[in-house]
Amino acid sequence: MYYQIAGTNVRIMGTIHLFPFHEPPLPIPSWASAAEKWASKITIEADKETFKDIGLALPGVSARQNVPPLLWSQLAAFWPPGAPLERYRLWALMLGLGGQMMATTPGMESYFLNEAAKHAKVVGYLETAAEFSQHAESVPQNDLIAALSEILKVPSLPQTNLEKMYAAWVDRDIERLYDVVRVAPMFQIPSLNAAMLRDRNRAWTPAIKNLVSNEKNTLIAVGAMHLVGPGNVLECLGLPYDAVN
Numbered sequence: 001m002y003y004q005i006a007g008t009n010v011r012i013m014g015t016i017h018l019f020p021f022h023e024p025p026l027p028i029p030s031w032a033s034a035a036e037k038w039a040s041k042i043t044i045e046a047d048k049e050t051f052k053d054i055g056l057a058l059p060g061v062s063a064r065q066n067v068p069p070l071l072w073s074q075l076a077a078f079w080p081p082g083a084p085l086e087r088y089r090l091w092a093l094m095l096g097l098g099g100q101m102m103a104t105t106p107g108m109e110s111y112f113l114n115e116a117a118k119h120a121k122v123v124g125y126l127e128t129a130a131e132f133s134q135h136a137e138s139v140p141q142n143d144l145i146a147a148l149s150e151i152l153k154v155p156s157l158p159q160t161n162l163e164k165m166y167a168a169w170v171d172r173d174i175e176r177l178y179d180v181v182r183v184a185p186m187f188q189i190p191s192l193n194a195a196m197l198r199d200r201n202r203a204w205t206p207a208i209k210n211l212v213s214n215e216k217n218t219l220i221a222v223g224a225m226h227l228v229g230p231g232n233v234l235e236c237l238g239l240p241y242d243a244v245n
Contacts, residue, residue, distance in 0.1 A: 001172040001224060002035060006240040008212050011035065012233065014174070014224030020163045021103035028111055029170045034193055035199075035244075039219035042112050043124035043211065053091025062086040063093055063186070066141050067148070074152045090144045091136040097151055102159045112221060123212075126204040134201075135195045147185035147192055164242040178228040187229060198231035205236045212239070 001014040013035050019026050036042070057063060064072055064086050075093065076085055078100040085093060116123045151158065161180050168177035187193050204222075211218050226233045234241060 001174050001178075002031060002161060002244045003234065003241045004244050005212055005237075006242060009214060009216060010208075010212050011038070012208075012220045012221065012222070012227070012241070014177075014227040015108035015167070015221045016166055016169050017107045017109060017223055018099070018102070018162065019095065019107050020159065020166055021105050025105055025162060026166065028108070029171065029242075032108060033111075034182070035116050035221075036112060037220055038217055039121065039217040041122040041124065041218045042116055042125060042213065043218065043220045044109050044112060045159040045222055046125050046127050046129065046132060048109070048187055049093045050130070054129045054133045055086055055088045057089050063088060063090040066090060067145060071145065071152070075148060078136065078155075079144060089136075090141060090148075091139055094144050094147050094151075095136075097148065097157045101151070101204075102162055103157055104162070108221060126207050128158075131203065132200075138199075139191045139195045143189050143191045147189055150185045150188075165224070174224075174228060178225055181225050182229065186225065193229075197226060197229070201226055201231055201233045201236045204233065208233070208237060209239075 002011065003013075004011045013032070015032075018023060067075070067090070068214060075097065076083070078097060079085060088096075113123065115121070161184070164180045165177055168174075168180060185192055186196055211220065222233060
């Protein structure tokens with residue numbers, strides 16, 4: 001879950017974007033906070049502040065027209081009454097559904113950004129909102145509908161899986177984490193896996209390789225799912241690496 005590219009000052013870390021909600025809040029493990037302290041520069045997936053409107057549909061286009069009525073009703077039940085779901089692209093609703101079904105708190109990216117602001121650390125990004133949107137748009141509508149149907153089958157499962165992911169991540173047990181996520185639509189539906197994981201991993205590779213020569217301690221933090229399965233980030237890089245103890 002935390003690796004150093006051999007012979008460089010660059011480390012790659014798998015993160016959790018959202019933590020399960022607990023009271024008191026779940027802790028950030030010592031190895032993850034140590035990774036932040038080690039780094040002079042932190043590179044994360046994207047600047048989420050620029051993502052606010054990328055999921056909006058074109059004027060006159062509604063995601064609802066492509067979704068079976070019963071499925072749409074099930075989907076809408078997880079948003080507040082009157083939420084303008086018709087305004088969003090189907091992929092944006094699919095990605096947002098998990099957040100509506102789960103009780104969460106901000107994860108590692110929020111922590112990294114806060115610490116970077118406190119200590120005047122440089123923050124970089126691997127992709128733009130437009131690049132992310134282009135990947136998402138490549139998923140066929142039927143596959144998005146299949147993903148929505150699968151997610152809605154057991155409404156309690158996203159929360160259960162997030163709890164399991166967090167526990168595996170804290171223990172840096174990448175095999176256990178993969179066992180949790182490999183049965184999810186993100187891995188089971190080929191077009192979704194390609195768009196959200198494998199194609200983005202490949203697209204990030206040149207930017208990551210450009211960082212390898214950086215003399216400053218550089219931490220690259222990506223969602224832990226980008227470090228598991230075929231076509232993961234480390235596999236795409238093709239560079240030797242070692243686990244950081």
